[in-house]
């Protein structure tokens with residue numbers, strides 16, 4: 001039962017909370033606020049069923065990552081900072097303000113460069129594409145990170161902290177600012193002044209371009225907080241992307257998504273077989289001609305019939321009588337190297 005004494009104790013505990021706990025609480029509150037705005041005033045109206053799947057997968061991945069990374073998370077970075085803060089390159093600076101500004105700028109630049117590398121090298125893209133394969137960009141997409149990518153990022157940050165001697169307070173502040181901004185630029189919202197704000201920081205519209213399924217568009221806007229780095233290195237793009245996610249089919253559930261990050265179920269160019277309806281029609285027409293002994297004068301009729309049958313078979317408009325019953329269509333297409341999903345052709 002809540003007594004005045006316990007209330008007092010609660011207030012006392014609140015006031016003596018560690019800064020880390022206060023920051024965690026702040027992040028949680030910002031998350032709740034952004035998620036609410038996203039829910040009631042989304043930039044893009046997303047199908048509820050798919051959004052639910054995205055939330056489920058991303059939250060699960062967040063939990064897996066939190067467990068897997070409990071040893072190399074912010075607390076480890078803080079421990080490293082405590083040990084090396086008076087040994088790095090920044091110790092030559094006497095102004096604490098400059099130290100703080102430079103520490104933040106260098107950490108933000110590191111994240112920019114690392115993110116750019118994740119897009120440039122196939123081995124790194126394999127992990128990073130887990131983050132990009134969410135077809136419905138929302139605030140929880142910021143949690144959809146393969147744990148190997150998180151470990152590598154923490155390792156690189158630790159190296160920079162040692163090299164520069166970044167102080168504990170700045171590590172904590174930078175980590176909090178970055179997490180806030182990463183949640184913010186993934187949120188499915190738009191607002192007045194967004195374009196203007198984009199001159200300084202990465203806003204949702206800019207990061208949306210980064211999640212385009214088109215490589216020419218997603219190889220841009222790598223920044224975490226400041227858009228300065230993208231402007232400086234010529235990687236800024238303000239294109240409006242038509243489609244979000246990655247090309248081809250990829251898993252959306254937790255287990256297969258983690259496997260996907262290790263290269264399993266990767267659709268490679270050798271297994272992708274583009275459908276060639278014309279070739280299928282030609283083959284079917286030839287089969288018809290062969291059946292009637294190649295007698296002349298029936299070529300156009302054969303071709304038209306073949307076309308009707310193949311189109312019905314591929315798109316499932318109506319069952320093809322006598323030849324392929326609907327229940328055999330899937331099996332046949334699978335045999336040919338294709339699969340059908342809701343009347344759309346999916347490549348293996």
Ligand SMILES: [Zn+2]
Nearest residue numbers: 115128132210
């Ligand atoms: Zn990316």
